[in-house]
Amino acid sequence: MNCISQQFTITGYISDSSSGEKLIGVNIFEPTLMKGTTTNIYGFYSLTLPAGKTKIIFRYVGYNPVEKEIDANKDVHINIALSPVIQLKEVVIVGNRIEEESRMSAVEIPIQQIKSIPALLGEVDVLKALQLLPGVHSGGEGSSGLYVRGGGPDQNLILLDGAPVYNAQHLFGFFSVFNADAIRSIELIKGGFPARYGGRLSSVIDIYVKEGNMKKFSGEGTVGIVASKMTVEGPIKKDTTSFLVSLRRTYIDLLARPFILAATDGMGYGGYYFYDGNIKLNHKFSDKDRVYASFYGGDDRFYVTATDQYMSDGNNIDFNATFRLGWGNKTSTLRWNRIISKKLFANAALTWSKFKFYTDIELEEIEKKITGDVTSGFALKYFSGINDWAGKLDFDYFPHPDHFIRFGTNYTYHTFNTGALQFKFTSENIIKDTLLGRPPTYATEYFGYLEDDWRINALLKGNFGLHHSGFFVGDTFYYSFQPRVSTRYYLSEHLALKGSFATMTQYIHLLSNNTAMLPTDLWLPVTEKVKPMNSQQVACGLARTLKLKDEDFEISVEGYYKWMQNLIEYGYGADFMDQSGVWEDKVETGKGWSYGSELFLQKKTGKFTGWIGYTLSWTWRQFNNLNKGLKYPYKFDRRHDISIVNSLKISETMDVAATWVYGTGNAITLPVAQYPDVPEFQPYNEYFGFNTVEYYGERNSFRMRSYHRLDLGANFKHLMKWGELWLNVSIYNVYSRKNPYFYYFGYDDFGNRQLKQVSLFPIIPSISFSVKF
Template identity: 40%
Template sequence: MIRQKTLFFCLLILLSGVVTCFSQERKTPDEKPVFLLKGKLTDVSNGAILRDATVSAVYEDKNAFSDANGQFALKLEHDTATVRISYIGFQPVDTFVRFDNSTLLYFSLKPADANSLQEVVVSGVQEIQKTSQMGRISIPIAQIQSMPKFFGEADVMKTLQTLPGVQQGSEGSTALIVRGGTPDQNLILIDGTQIYNPSHLLGVFSSINTNFLQSVDMYKGAFPARFGGKLSSVIDLKTKQGDMYKFHGNASLGLIMSQLTLEGPIWKGKTSFIISGRRTYHDLYAGPIIRSMETDVKKLAFYFYDLNAKVHHRFSDRDYLDLSLNIGTDNFKVKTETEDNYSGGSSVSKMNTGIYWNNIVSNLKFHHDFSSRLSGDAALSLTRYKFSTNIGNQEIENGLTNYNYNLGLQSGILDYTARMDFDYAPNTNHAIKFGMSGTYHTYNPTSHFEKQQNDTATIIDNVVDSKIFASELDAYIEDDWQISDKLKANIGLHANAFMVQDKMYPSLQPRISARYLLPNDIAIKASFVRMNQNIHLLSSNSLSLPTDLWVPATKTILPEKANQISLGIAKNIFKNKIEFSLEGYYKQMDNVVEYKEGSSYLNAITESNWEDKITSGKGYSYGAELFLQKKTGRLTGWFSYTLAWSNRKFDEINAGKMFPYKYDRRHTINLVGIYKLKKNIELSGAFTFQSAAPFSIPTTSFEGIYQPGYNPYPPNVQYYPQRNNIRIQANHRLDIGISFIKEKKNGNVRTWNISVYNAYNRRNLFFYDIDNYTKSTVEISGYSILPILPSISYNLKF
């Protein structure tokens, strides 16, 4: 372990020295002196950093944009400048500054008044063709909250499903399928800490509370070197900081869920808090209705809640501390009791079933600005995912228990992580990020207990604990390098070592993304990335369920790997009102896992030898993505079209032949629009189309063969000619919403929202049953679970 840590530290220091050496500015004797204006932007009300704000030097016609830490840098010809700073939702700032190359200036912006927000003047828009990054999309939180609501709730994951290259796993699910990947291949970060299963109610809702978010960034291809551990995408979620000067909040009430968010100062100007919670209550009225209809049901509960809290303390302009906690829990419990009276006695059968899953994500981060060129973060984090289910059956005959059976299953993950990240800007041509982290993992794939008793003895008493312990080291360095006026590149390297069961899996993962400006400011962009993933998700269907098993790479199961290349063009068009991008990609994945043919999903849960039931193979995905996005004006939104292929190949599946993967959909179209009809009326709509996904269907059924001593009526044996051999129906849906907004005299803002999910009642099929076979056809029945669903909700900002 010590040798591995030493290796990573040496590698990091070496890379830092090389990049820093090449990043020094060199001037010829005739070159004019260069002055560097460096600054940091924050919200004056709560100290929150402001990213993607525009900073312009008025008389030199130069501009820059603040980064994820709120910092910017402008290279100017003089040591004085008139600076204009603008950011949507904030009052613009015009100021005269005098500076030197060693000073970091701090600017605080005031939020615009509610009345002035209706006519925001944007004096600067970040041009997509100027950045080296490709495959990254940022969605303003205001746009997410303006989307049509599902049962009164804005959902960040459902919004991300409308982006190019992204699909939903199944109708109504929040699972993300990105560029032919799987739900487990998405790295979802909350303030830099990973969350494993961000879903509620079997994936219908996400566990991400939009009211607690400050920003949402999604990377689909050209992953910067600072991210690692997953193959398909990175969803980088940053949470809000509480207001340091005033107390206020937000409350909403919907048909099945309510939420409350409060924030304000603890120590005015120094320490703030924000806390947000949600809970469903459909069980409070659905439970009594079901119990009245089904007399055997004695108890029924199914609900979820989540709680988000954060404390922010500023020691000075250069130092602050954040402590955050995010908890999400789902509970499902049902208790039935069936009584049978007969002559001479009675019998009672009691059944208890419970399903529970829970996420905990906690993060402690300290930030320090060492100088105008160097800043750093030190963080400690914990993330835990836990799933458990219990099944109990008790048979009582004439008041005496003659049979008792209990089965309990558990799985989960517990991670402890320490991390350090640094941002270094030696000059305006380079923005260097580097850092390291260490994680201790505890995996619990399939622990369970089983106990069976009759009135005389214990028949089964079995306990299996399958915990696997692993440690992981990461180091990275990346440089966003302005090579010339036309050429810019982001070059980086991510190093990883995963140690499990006395075996180590090291990897070096190069990353490069570049853009070149053609005439008329058309950018050609290209990237190559290599990613490694040390964890697998074992799933038996196209859903992403809490019952799916998270298992690590072991001494016999290798980590997943992927190489991805991308090529595209990008430009802001129509006077910077619309972002246009077109990207093509090709991705090859190695060591992706799948259940072997004939393996039982249930046995993989209840037995400890899950490694024997899976096989590894290759995955191939490629396609093209078109994206048009409008971020300003009364009408905002986006259009996306994706043409994609996704295939898999396993030696032990489908006779070793390649087959279309279960998430393979050829065409995906999304159209999202948000329109401010009047000052107090906002319309929204989202249309999605996905061509049919493949699934496996048997073409022949044979009678089972009877074997003495076994089932006298053996089930039929179904014959599948190949994996995923049929496609049936495309999915499409329209969601619409209207919001009525009113600002009251006391400054409170109330909003009524009416939304309709699946407005034209499209019966998108959720699953299928086989009904009958004929000589030439197979008869199947399809089932839809989400018809037209209207909802109404009330929101109050106070």
């Protein structure tokens, strides 16, 4: 009798009992043999065990564990629905212990925990929640940019249902494009990257939208100070097909419009708004086949419209002028999951992702002549962006409880629109339509990967993988092989030593001004002159779960060192407003490195949840043609970064939350002296003195004031017959700390030169109302 005949395989999906949402990372194990596995990102699992009577435990953070007695001699398919824990009860659940996993430098924050964090203007933001994690810095006051372990904002791979999002910011970064009500899960990976990810140097932010409730109709809506949003989900056919629709829009422009119209006698109005929406459909053809379709669309728009009427040469003339500026992302994913065999799971996906920035101005005159209306006009439009089509094939193979093998491939066709101008001119007899500018650049990128999550023995487990990628643009071809290793070794029952090594390659650059990330920033492919960026990162650390008074606390300490090559930065004086010339000539190429340690103490369950994060880090850059070739601190080099995030459920109808953050001030370059310029155009005179220029010290050799802020929030729930009514009260920056946004040298009333700081947000109270049904 061979081994195979003595074994059976149990497969299935694990979902939330109330919504039918698939659960990612659920731990499935057999306690006697200590064999187990976890669900993949689609909630699927496969576990092969010796035949006979056995007990299997299914456990997941925030859910009651389930135990199943199975007496099997043949393969079985068991779908499990886990029920969420009611928090106020005595909670005795065992989550997926941090020390069990071989991966490191990865954090998942439950979406409910994110929603309890006090938010700027009451608008919950998933990216801002990530900024509160160790190793992650925000760019500056109010920004939703992410700077992970010394990397830039362009080095983050942000995936929404598998499709890349190129500009995840609304309103110049004050809000992110992700509506927390529509999000199912969010995971941040800072290092030890699994081989299935690639294309960016510093982080992966993998976000999944809810699949839609398979059991019943439900929804939630919020009315806040700046935006309102509504999410509805439910079954189209129970347990077979579900949908989710989520919409959000700001309305400051709508409220302001009557005021502006009154002020302009109805001749014009303008405003700003952003909106976004998610739509998802989920259909289960059978236990083996499921299809998902997911769409995201969002836009930011500034607009000004003016009208006028006047007489010219005895004729009435209607004049209309419109100015628009906008940017937005669109992504869509069509995904098919198939259980090919009891040990092989497949995911095929087609994704489309588009980011577009545009600005246009239109002027139109309609002359009312006796012979008829004569229209003349002028239109000017600038647009840029990136457009991706991608096909993806992933396989999850479960050959043995000690192995979880993933392999797959991805092919992406990029279209880079690097800035084009369109003129349109209309007069009585002439219509001209001209397109100027740089033509689009087309590129193809592929990767393939293989990784094995291998339990080598009871103490040692590792994730070993290889990622290979290539990039074709014009006549240029780049490729790379990127080994990835991540290991865990048990030092004791609850204490694990972890280590990882990962190399990453990035083939696209974001041409961005160093001090601001704006929608005008251009995504550009590598060229013959500007090479791909590379990084190598090593990390090691300790992880354990502490049990204090029956409560679990996860604690991890990590140290890392990251090297980065072929980084680009604008040269001296390059300005984001200047779109002329060849972009390669405006950038400098250099290297960077960062190192530091991170402490993370997290409590995920119980009445009191939250975390404390602390980062001690150094980040350097060195470019031959900047700062005389000497190394200098990266702008977002922060020696200390602390975040304390707490949420307390006081009663079934009330919870409170507090967040405090502290960060060393950003590095900046300041002038240290001034001296007369060549008196070529303004010689010295007794009235104006000399025309002076400023002399700068070393690049980024000064520090802004430190950043710190306390936010408070409280949620009050009122139970109704039809659902729940929530009131949220938040106070952002409780002690009104004037945090630095930028510095400049100005003058006081007596003409004395002073260094001045501009801050954005003082104390900001906000209130919002939500309904859930």
